[in-house]
Amino acid sequence: LLNCMGNEHKDYIDESPVHVKNPNLFTMEEDILYHFSLGTKTHNLPEMFGDIKFVCVGGSANRMKSFAQFIHKELALPGNSDDILDICEGTDRYCMYKVGPVLSISHGMGVPSISIMLHELIKLLHHAQCRDVVLFRLGTSGGVGLPAGTVVITDKAVDYSFQAKFEQVVLGKVIIRSTELDEGVSSELLKYSKEIPNLPTVIGNTMCTHDFYEGQGRLDGALCSFSHEEKLEYLRKAYDAGVRNIEMESTVFAAMCKVCGIKAAVICVALLNRFEGDQITSSHDVLVEYQQRPQILVSYFIKKRLGLI
Ligand code: R2B
Numbered sequence: 001l002l003n004c005m006g007n008e009h010k011d012y013i014d015e016s017p018v019h020v021k022n023p024n025l026f027t028m029e030e031d032i033l034y035h036f037s038l039g040t041k042t043h044n045l046p047e048m049f050g051d052i053k054f055v056c057v058g059g060s061a062n063r064m065k066s067f068a069q070f071i072h073k074e075l076a077l078p079g080n081s082d083d084i085l086d087i088c089e090g091t092d093r094y095c096m097y098k099v100g101p102v103l104s105i106s107h108g109m110g111v112p113s114i115s116i117m118l119h120e121l122i123k124l125l126h127h128a129q130c131r132d133v134v135l136f137r138l139g140t141s142g143g144v145g146l147p148a149g150t151v152v153i154t155d156k157a158v159d160y161s162f163q164a165k166f167e168q169v170v171l172g173k174v175i176i177r178s179t180e181l182d183e184g185v186s187s188e189l190l191k192y193s194k195e196i197p198n199l200p201t202v203i204g205n206t207m208c209t210h211d212f213y214e215g216q217g218r219l220d221g222a223l224c225s226f227s228h229e230e231k232l233e234y235l236r237k238a239y240d241a242g243v244r245n246i247e248m249e250s251t252v253f254a255a256m257c258k259v260c261g262i263k264a265a266v267i268c269v270a271l272l273n274r275f276e277g278d279q280i281t282s283s284h285d286v287l288v289e290y291q292q293r294p295q296i297l298v299s300y301f302i303k304k305r306l307g308l309i
């Protein structure tokens with residue numbers, strides 16, 4: 001079998017540094033990563049991305065650009081951090097910035113949006129022959145019994161029934177995948193969080209939902225089919241099951257990384273305490289500062305791994 005790069009593959013699982021779990025990929029002459037506006041024939045992916053060791057993903061395009069500029073300064077790399085270009089400029093679906101061994105990519109909101117991005121990212125890392133990659137989701141979330149500003153490192157990513165599984169419909173049938181994250185990376189992050197001032201951090205379960213409003217038990221959407229008491233009862237059950245925050249991408253992120261053998265972690269800041277309300281009332285500046293907290297922690301981790309601190 002010849003893969004897209006023209007290399008021979010006898011045993012694709014053992015030879016792939018990042019494990020794509022799809023034998024069809026090895027018989028394709030070309031692979032177009034449509035939503036990145038990249039491809040194996042149009043771009044030299046090993047040359048462009050072969051040295052990537054850390055991939056950081058987050059929902060917002062602007063936040064992932066700021067993260068790229070921040071990590072450029074943190075790693076003291078040459079050049080001006082304002083000149084970093086969007087590698088995916090041919091499309092406005094996602095944005096992507098490369099800063100030394102770090103890739104920063106946006107994924108939009110929700111499971112379908114991040115899962116499309118992850119299919120193409122994992123193929124990209126595979127085509128580029130990347131090795132020993134750690135993947136981080138840096139995000140925002142609603143805190144469950146935590147004050148706003150607390151950073152949550154995800155222990156288990158759980159679904160609406162607080163179980164560590166992700167359900168995907170494939171050919172009309174539900175497939176269930178496990179959502180375990182890398183324990184080593186999480187505990188290393190927790191350890192580093194204690195070395196950084198003003199970074200209140202906990203480890204706990206993260207509930208992933210398919211909606212921001214009713215799906216997260218909010219009373220302030222365009223629709224609401226339950227009472228205040230019912231909302232609090234659900235949040236209390238979630239808390240008792242170890243849930244400390246709620247967001248919209250962690251289960252599919254964990255499931256896809258696990259299948260493909262990529263070490264992964266989820267680090268989200270809580271923007272509010274959901275026991276106290278539903279609306280996000282903090283000022284713009286406070287929210288910007290909160291969203292920098294996961295970035296500061298992951299940057300510290302990267303600098304430690306690179307031996308810079
Ligand atoms: C956190 O924030 C977004 C919703 O506001 C969503 O992408 C998530 O997971």
Ligand code: URA
Pocket residue numbers: 140141142143212216246247248271
């Ligand atoms: N993101 C979410 O998904 N939920 C929140 O409450 C805040 C941010």
